[in-house]
Amino acid sequence: MKRPWLPLAVFVVLLGFLGVGLTLKPRELPSALIDQPVPPFRLPVLAAPGQFVGPEDMRGQVWLLNVWASWCVACQVEHPVLMDFARAQRTPLLGLNYKDRPDEALRWLAQHGNPYQRSLADRDGRVGIELGVYGVPETYVIDRAGRIRYRHTGAVTPELLRDTLIPMIGRLNG
Amino acid sequence: MAERFMERFLSVLLLWVCVPVLALAQTALPNSADPALEARVMVIAEELRCLVCQNETIAASHAELAVDLRQQIRSQLQQGRTAQEILDFMSQRYGDFVLYRPPWQSRTLLLWLGPFLLLAWAVWVVTRRLGARGRSTPAPLSPQEAARAAQLLSDRGQP
Numbered sequence: 001m002k003r004p005w006l007p008l009a010v011f012v013v014l015l016g017f018l019g020v021g022l023t024l025k026p027r028e029l030p031s032a033l034i035d036q037p038v039p040p041f042r043l044p045v046l047a048a049p050g051q052f053v054g055p056e057d058m059r060g061q062v063w064l065l066n067v068w069a070s071w072c073v074a075c076q077v078e079h080p081v082l083m084d085f086a087r088a089q090r091t092p093l094l095g096l097n098y099k100d101r102p103d104e105a106l107r108w109l110a111q112h113g114n115p116y117q118r119s120l121a122d123r124d125g126r127v128g129i130e131l132g133v134y135g136v137p138e139t140y141v142i143d144r145a146g147r148i149r150y151r152h153t154g155a156v157t158p159e160l161l162r163d164t165l166i167p168m169i170g171r172l173n174g
Numbered sequence: 175m176a177e178r179f180m181e182r183f184l185s186v187l188l189l190w191v192c193v194p195v196l197a198l199a200q201t202a203l204p205n206s207a208d209p210a211l212e213a214r215v216m217v218i219a220e221e222l223r224c225l226v227c228q229n230e231t232i233a234a235s236h237a238e239l240a241v242d243l244r245q246q247i248r249s250q251l252q253q254g255r256t257a258q259e260i261l262d263f264m265s266q267r268y269g270d271f272v273l274y275r276p277p278w279q280s281r282t283l284l285l286w287l288g289p290f291l292l293l294a295w296a297v298w299v300v301t302r303r304l305g306a307r308g309r310s311t312p313a314p315l316s317p318q319e320a321a322r323a324a325q326l327l328s329d330r331g332q333p
Contacts (some may be wrong), residue, residue: 032267124242125242136241
């Protein structure tokens with residue numbers, strides 16, 4: 001054989017592909033709306049259904065939008081992290097209460113605490129579709145101009161908050 | 175006794191066979207009264223990936239998001255949107271990942287052309303090898319080899 005190392009080289013290359021493949025996270029999709037404006041919507045405030053709020057009302061400030069529901073188990077996992085965030089930071093945190101019953105959502109907040117400046121009720125999930133929500137919880141960082149700068153799928157961890165979200169908010173505010 | 179056992183066994187078996195069929199019948203029920211519309215919804219839903227269970231189409235998935243997105247397709251068709259407009263709507267919100275047929279873009283060139291490049295490379299390697307084999311002439315025999323060959327050949331006639 002002229003090149004006895006060739007099969008080994010091919011094997012190592014394939015091994016490299018496998019290694020890279022194993023570290024990819026196919027569940028965590030980048031949002032198609034990164035650097036795009038938040039889709040316009042107006043939704044009733046969960047605690048005050050007569051009052052309607054949308055992204056337009058948040059213009060001029062950096063804010064977070066957290067998609068949550070009382071039926072969502074991972075939301076309970078991230079909830080203490082969001083509570084800490086709300087206590088320590090002045091950045092507005094809005095909730096998008098996704099496909100939930102208002103009475104159950106309000107009971108959930110009463111039971112676990114309410115980290116949100118306001119929660120908006122997306123009962124039929126239409127706004128969720130506009131945002132490309134595919135799993136609850138999701139968290140969006142939105143800049144002063146109303147553009148989505150970051151999207152996280154799954155529970156917010158203290159590490160994510162410390163290493164990614166808070167520095168990003170600082171940059172966007174600075 | 176055995177007969178009764180058999181009877182019960184068969185009725186249980188019948189139930190086992192029927193229950194999945196009933197369940198299928200339930201899911202196959204169209205959500206709107208118009209079967210033609212429903213068929214069009216399904217054709218489009220076949221093209222879209224369910225992001226909750228990523229190896230299923232929106233047509234096949236029972237995830238709640240898939241049900242909502244089928245409803246979205248249905249209402250957009252009723253508003254007179256074309257299939258392409260609906261696919262664009264979905265990829266604008268969920269990214270190209272939602273499309274089972276990746277679009278032809280600079281980013282996806284390797285994806286589309288890669289297999290053909292590999293094939294061309296393989297054809298090139300094989301033709302080169304075959305050509306080399308055809309052209310090469312075997313090395314002349316050394317004197318020892320010639321002597322051994324002559325001996326073998328001369329041995330052949332004798333028992």
